[in-house]
Amino acid sequence: MSEILLQIDGKEVKAREGMTILEAAQSVGIFIPTLCHHEKLEPFGACRICTVEVETRGRTNLVAACLYPVEQNLVVRTRSEKVDKTRKMLLELLLAHAPDAGVLQDLAQEYGADKDRFEKEASFCIHCGLCVRYCAEVKKKNAVGFVDRGTRREISFIPEIASKECWNCKECFPLCPTEALQAAYVLTEALTSSSPSFEPEPEE
Ligand code: SF4
Numbered sequence: 001m002s003e004i005l006l007q008i009d010g011k012e013v014k015a016r017e018g019m020t021i022l023e024a025a026q027s028v029g030i031f032i033p034t035l036c037h038h039e040k041l042e043p044f045g046a047c048r049i050c051t052v053e054v055e056t057r058g059r060t061n062l063v064a065a066c067l068y069p070v071e072q073n074l075v076v077r078t079r080s081e082k083v084d085k086t087r088k089m090l091l092e093l094l095l096a097h098a099p100d101a102g103v104l105q106d107l108a109q110e111y112g113a114d115k116d117r118f119e120k121e122a123s124f125c126i127h128c129g130l131c132v133r134y135c136a137e138v139k140k141k142n143a144v145g146f147v148d149r150g151t152r153r154e155i156s157f158i159p160e161i162a163s164k165e166c167w168n169c170k171e172c173f174p175l176c177p178t179e180a181l182q183a184a185y186v187l188t189e190a191l192t193s194s195s196p197s198f199e200p201e202p203e204e
């Protein structure tokens, strides 16, 4: 695979063809915030918090670092007025869903985002899809999925699968940036509590 030279925040970076800007930045210790990215999962491009500014052939654009492939001589800025403004706005929208999420609060402080800018939404899920994709792509179980569309979109455990698979897995729990996942699990557990298979099988 051919080597690509690009510049990130003024630093010359060597990358391999096919890498994303995020991977190239991470390889030299440059931090770009992410909310829907996971190295074991296919890129999803949902949260856009990884937005960076790229300059190529004299043109400047905002792109998602977790999706955009490296190019020869690309100039990348991970912080700029436009980048910071975009991240601030995105955070304010996400904070309307999950105002108490620690990871969002930390980012809000960094970018000066106001958690009360937009009217609060009832759902605490920020639709990063980490739980759904991890369960499907890594665990191959599909025990949790999205239901409904648009602003009413929510995650939900599939009781028949969750009752068999989740109790001794729960690997998706630490991935969730909010409490939505645990809440959905507790709800599913309560609804299926009459099902003995939701609990570990007693040892012989
Ligand atoms: S429940 Fe959590 S991990 Fe799952 S999509 Fe929502 S915010 Fe992401």
Ligand code: FES
Pocket (backbone or CB within 6 Å): 033, 034, 035, 036, 037, 044, 045, 046, 047, 048, 049, 050, 051, 064, 065, 066, 067
């Ligand atoms: S981390 Fe890139 S869009 Fe979410």
